[in-house]
Amino acid sequence: MECEDTQGFSSEDFVRRLNARVARERIPLSGTLALTYRCNLRCVHCYARTSATGREPLPEMGTATVCSVLDSCAEAGCLSLVLTGGDPLARLDFPEVSRHAKINGLRV
Numbered sequence: 001m002e003c004e005d006t007q008g009f010s011s012e013d014f015v016r017r018l019n020a021r022v023a024r025e026r027i028p029l030s031g032t033l034a035l036t037y038r039c040n041l042r043c044v045h046c047y048a049r050t051s052a053t054g055r056e057p058l059p060e061m062g063t064a065t066v067c068s069v070l071d072s073c074a075e076a077g078c079l080s081l082v083l084t085g086g087d088p089l090a091r092l093d094f095p096e097v098s099r100h101a102k103i104n105g106l107r108v
Contacts, residue, residue, distance in 0.1 A: 027077035032084055033069065035097065036060045039086035063093045067100045074104035081106045 022029060037058045039046070061069070073081060081101055088094055101108045 022077075025077075028073070029078065030080040030082075031073060031078050032082040033066075033073075034084050034086075035066065035088040035094070036085040036091050038090040040090070041087075060091075063096060066093075066097050070097070070101050070104055070106065074106055079105075079107060081108055083108055 021027070037060065070081070083094075083098065083101070085091075088097075091097065098108055
C-alpha cells in the first residue's frame with residue numbers, strides 16, 4: 001500500500017532535495033568532537049598527546065561546555081556525531097556527555 005503523499009517521489013528525488021538543502025543552508029549532517037587528549041596508550045603515530053614537553057596535560061572542555069557544543073550541533077541540524085579523543089572513555093563524565101548527545105537526537 002502506497003501513501004498518497006509519496007507517490008511519484010522516489011528515493012533519488014529525496015536524496016537530491018536533501019543534498020540541495022544541506023548545501024544551500026550549510027547544514028552539518030555529521031561531525032567529530034574530540035573530548036580529550038588523554039589516553040593510556042602511547043602509540044608512535046598518534047597525535048593525541050599531552051603538551052609539547054609531555055609534562056603537563058592539555059586543557060579540555062568541562063562537561064557544561066561540551067553539552068553546550070552538543071546542543072549547538074543538534075540545533076545546526078547535525079544527525080551523527082563521533083566522540084573521539086585520545087580516549088573519550090578516559091573522561092569520567094563520558095556517560096553524561098553521551099547521554100546528552102543522544103537526548104538531543106544525535107546518533108553517537
